[in-house]
Amino acid sequence: MSEVADFPPSGSDPAMARRIQSRVTSFDVAALAGVSQSAVSRAFTPGSSIAEAKRQRILEAARRLNYVPNSIASSLTTKRTNIVAVILGNLANPFYVEVLRTFIARLQAQGRQILTFTVDNGADSDEAILRVLRYQVDGVILTSAQLSTRMTSICHDRGIPIVLFNRYIPGSDASGVRCDNTGGGRLMAEAFLAAGARSFAMIKGDPKGTTSQDRVRGFTERLIEAGIARADIGEIEGQSTYDGAFNAVLGAYRRKPERLPDAIFGINDIMAMGAMDALRQRMGLKIPDDVMIGGFDDIPESRRHPYQLTTVRQPVGLMVDEALSILHLDEPAQPIEMGIDRQVPGRLIWRSTIPTPTASSED
Amino acid sequence: MSEVADFPPSGSDPAMARRIQSRVTSFDVAALAGVSQSAVSRAFTPGSSIAEAKRQRILEAARRLNYVPNSIASSLTTKRTNIVAVILGNLANPFYVEVLRTFIARLQAQGRQILTFTVDNGADSDEAILRVLRYQVDGVILTSAQLSTRMTSICHDRGIPIVLFNRYIPGSDASGVRCDNTGGGRLMAEAFLAAGARSFAMIKGDPKGTTSQDRVRGFTERLIEAGIARADIGEIEGQSTYDGAFNAVLGAYRRKPERLPDAIFGINDIMAMGAMDALRQRMGLKIPDDVMIGGFDDIPESRRHPYQLTTVRQPVGLMVDEALSILHLDEPAQPIEMGIDRQVPGRLIWRSTIPTPTASSED
DNA sequence: GCAACATTTGAATGCGTATTCACTAAAAAT
DNA sequence: ATTTTTAGTGAATACGCATTCAAATGTTGC
Known part of the structure; x- marks a missing residue:
């Protein structure tokens, strides 16, 4: 044929x-x-x-x-690749998709390329870092938790700056940017208190994640300050996903609805959404009438109709800008800045999962 | 101190x-x-x-x-970078996040790196391709629509294989992998027909996207074959986003609820979800009682409780594997395969936005 | 018209590795 | 014991570009 x-x-x-x-x-x-x-x-x-x-x-x-x-050849002589590595933990959380989008947009506009890595949640990033080193990247953004101090110092020795994004390593001098998670936890506590809640629960995510820990701590602290008894501040553990929260809530309350608190703080929006769906669709509860819900991140989904989640917004654009400025990509001759820990405040976005004490102030 | x-x-x-x-x-x-x-x-x-x-x-x-x-130096001699470029159009659609995740997972497991680019929807990818070329990548995955034939031939000349993912360029010999979108559209038409619908509407996405066009075509063809009059097959245009569909539906039916059809086909899940929320939350309609809804993609959100969307699943893992196999990353000496157009069938996933004619068969 | 200066230019070299080539030492075959 | 094979090794070179250095050209001022 x-x-x-x-x-x-x-x-x-x-x-x-x-x-x-x-x-x-x-x-x-x-x-x-x-x-x-x-x-x-x-x-x-x-x-x-x-x-x-x-x-x-x-x-x-x-x-x-x-x-x-041929950029490869030119990199060999200039010792600059114009490549930045972004190491991500969890693309199942839309927040990190947003973060990635923002990094890509900014870096691309600067004429730089992005080498993307994902690391299984909880796994350590050392292998990814090693691969990154081979490619002589100009900088590394790390949004995943675990990172050995040996790796940070290797990077430092080779003159490759690293910025931890929404993470920090206690006792390390690695630089980072993060939302004021503790403060954000406090904001959420105040919102619940203002709405009249007296008993609480938190759905915690990854117990090793500093993000989750800090939000939990701020939230708890503020409640204690307000005179809430420890006994009235419950904690639920779940995988840091929609399903994780969904199942955790069901496990905690389905058989014992009497233990349901006035307010539940989902440590991030995707978990708050999982909790909401479990409470409403499986347990027939009304939000915020039967339970109030609060989240954290303000992912795009949170404003959608089924959720209208009251949450703490992380200023992603700002955080990304800060992170890139720490990298000093434009002044490679500068010594690497170590020990920087920039925190940017979150902001409470009132929507409809917590009754507004006075007037609504969405946006 | x-x-x-x-x-x-x-x-x-x-x-x-x-x-x-x-x-x-x-x-x-x-x-x-x-x-x-x-x-x-x-x-x-x-x-x-x-x-x-x-x-x-x-x-x-x-x-x-x-x-x-130093991989940069070694790439100079081996002429292999072990880098694959992934050019994405739209990370606002969770489907493409899933696609990206899958590519990253597969390539990382093979010891390759991923250079990620985003291209504004509708913008052309030529600039991204040019940047990719400078970095001597071993292959390019393109999920974004526009690509000049000049670029494909430049890549071809330089021995860099390109695979179009869920896109094709009519009249070009560029290789690609896609879901059988036409067939998927037909599946959805059949589902609606089986549930007894007699009037229809489609919410189309990007009019220049072959994906949307094909799904529309398959859907329409099948309905015509079933004897549905053209007048009973409406079309709504919207941005290919949640909000785009939300607003489009409101614009089309809010003032003229009498024009509401029996069934609405959202050209992808994220748009179907926007449509559902508009219909339910803003127009007070019940799904599927008042309107049936169908989607396409089967993104993770589709199975969540507020939606439970009946949709056509795209086998992402399979499609990614096919795409990578076309790249022949392991046999760089082989001539580039051109003109390949692999289609993999979609599969209807029954959930609850279309009444099931007989028994439900969710997974 | 010539000195003093600024702007362009090309030859040569180096970046860090993979690979070829010629060679040695060891093992296998005769 | 000698030849043939094989495995292991280092010197030298190429990869494609940026950059240094010295030379050449052009420009301005007097």
Whole structure:
């Protein structure tokens, strides 16, 4: 049926059939344009000394040859890759998707590339860091928890800055940016108190995550200060996911509805949403009439109709900007800043899972 | 209060204060181990000819120096970077988050790195491709729509394979993998018909996206075959987001509830969810009693309680595997396969937004 | 018209590794 | 015991570009 030459034409070189052709290099462009290789390099390096007319001639030659500079080769001499590594723990949580989106948007706008890694929740990031090191990235963003101090010092020795995002390592001098999670926990406690709650529960996430710990601590502290008895502050453990919270709530209250508190603080929005669905759809409860719910993060889903979750917003854009500024990508000669721990405050967003004491103030 | 030397010890070189130190190279390791640089290179290259005892000695020396091979340098000689670029259009749609997760998981397990790009929806990917080319990636996954044929041929010339994911370019010989969107549209039409619907609407997404077009086409074709009049098959346009669908539905029916059809097909799950919330929360309708709803993708959110969306599942894992197999990352010497268009069938997942004609068959 | 200066230019070199090539030592085959 | 094979090794080189250095060209001021 089909003849030999039935491959669709691709409109390109006839010599393309084999893979790994001799690539077009700056020498080829130089030859075509009648200049030296140095000139070609200069034509593609902004701010270098080259006559405009010559640059144009070179660019034209490059265009004709479909020449694209080889960043790998140039990285070898400049010792800059323009690559930033982003190591993520948990893309199942929309908050971290938002974080990733923001990092990508910012870095891409700066002309940098993003090397993305995921690390199983709770697993340690050492292997990812090692891989990152091989690629000589200009900086590392780490949103995943575990990181050995050995790794931080190796990175430091090699001059690669790391920023912990919404994490910190107690006793380490690794720099980081985070939301004021403790303060945010306090905000949520105050919101519940203002709405008249007297008994409470928290759905905690990963017990090793500082994020969860801090929110729990701030929340608890504030309640104690307000005179709430420890006995009236319950804790539920669950996987840090929608399903984890859903099941944890069912496990805790389905058989003992009498233990249900006035208010439940989901340590992040996705868990608060899981809790809400369990309480409403499986236990037939009304929110906030039967139980109040609070979350943390303010992911886009939280404002959607089924949830309308009252939550603490993390200013992601700001946090990302802070993180990137700590990296000092533009001044690689600067010594790495260590021991920085920038905290940005969260903000309570009133929606409808906690009755508003006075007037609503959504946004 | 604090003395000069109050920096926490980092357990590393004392010479670490300055950035851009002379890096540790294979020559340093060679010197310490008393071998040649070639030997060091071989020690880190699996399958190369080196005595096991010597390799161990080298590895030990490397460990003592915290030596990590420089992949940038090695890429220059091997012409392989072990980097795959993933270009994404829309991380606001959880489906593509799932796709990204899957690619990362697979590639990371193979020891490859992922360079992530996002392209504004509808914008063209040429700039991203150009950046990708500079980094000499081993392959490109493209989930975003627009791609000039000039770019595909440039990639082809340079021996860089591209796979379109859930997209195709009519008239191009670019390879791709996609769900059988047309067939999926038909499945949904059949589900609605079986449930007794006689009037329909579709909420279309990006009009330029082949994904949306194909689903619309399959859905419509099947309905026509079943004898439904064109007048009973409506179309609503909206941004391909939750809010887009939410607003589109409100705009179409809020003032004219009499125009509401028996069944609405959201071209993807996130839009179907937006539609559901608009219909239920804003228009007080019951689903599926007042309107049936169908989606497409089967994102994790679809099975959650507020939605329980009947939808067409895309087998993401399978599609990702197919995409990677087309890339032939393990046989770079092979000529690039062009013109491949693998389609994998979707599968209808019955949940509760369409009344089940007989018995339910959720998973 | 010439000195003093600023701007362009190309040859040569280095970045850190993989690989080729020629060679040695050890093992196997004769 | 000698030849043939095999495994192991180091010196040298290439990969594609940025950058340094010295030379060449162009510009300005007097």
